[in-house]
Amino acid sequence: MEREIDAHEDIIRDFSEVPGIGFVSCSNDETVKLWTIDGSNLAELRGHQGFVFSVKTLDSGEIVSTSDDKTVKVWRDN
């Protein structure tokens, strides 16, 4: 193993590569988190009020997440 990241406070549902940065993960802890491949946390994206089921990086650059809170959230890392 190269690296272990204590990433979330609950089970991790999905993750997606973020080209040039690292990856983004989502969890039952209601957060979406942005990481470098070295395991540094770059951002904690809060707003969902429920388990976050899936997260994807679009080719257009946005990070999109969906939740059992019935919303889709569009994030942009500024």
Add this chain to the structure above:
Amino acid sequence: MEREIDAHEDIIRDFSEVPGIGFVSCSNDETVKLWTIDGSNLAELRGHQGFVFSVKTLDSGEIVSTSDDKTVKVWRDN
């Protein structure tokens, strides 16, 4: 967060980027919905009679969804 979209009436199971348009989402509310990245709803694709588990955009342009209603549906945005 850049944008929050009250996308569905039940939990959102999956979504997929639609290049040049935005993305498509699917839900336990039996619908597939097409969105711009700005959160405008372009289409509500009805026909499934059950939870819609997964949706993908094919390179050939079609949107394909599968459901616990045992059918695969092929959609084309005209």
Add this chain to the structure above:
Amino acid sequence: MEREIDAHEDIIRDFSEVPGIGFVSCSNDETVKLWTIDGSNLAELRGHQGFVFSVKTLDSGEIVSTSDDKTVKVWRDN
């Protein structure tokens, strides 16, 4: 909707595009099925002895499926 395919005898768990052919679907009915985008069934891939959770088309051309029967199966459409 362009087309509805009565694809499986139980819920459909996953599907994947097969470039130049159409797509492949997998189901709790223990089968993997290959389809044209027009909904014609090209192959019914039998062998799993359990729900088929996921199916993907590799860039190397093989179709790979995994199941709760603890096996991975590699399929090639001849």
Add this chain to the structure above:
Amino acid sequence: MEREIDAHEDIIRDFSEVPGIGFVSCSNDETVKLWTIDGSNLAELRGHQGFVFSVKTLDSGEIVSTSDDKTVKVWRDN
């Protein structure tokens, strides 16, 4: 069918192609395993202390897995 691989000791949750090598699978048996397309096991990646939900190969070459043990693990095949 071309090949059947008795890959894991419990249900297989996800897998991902590893370009030039084969694919990587993850399981409720807490392991991540690397395979050639011919079914030879190249590596058994141990460290997760829970079901391994998802595994992906990043374009940057790392294999990343997430688990209900709340960790993300980054693996590099040396």
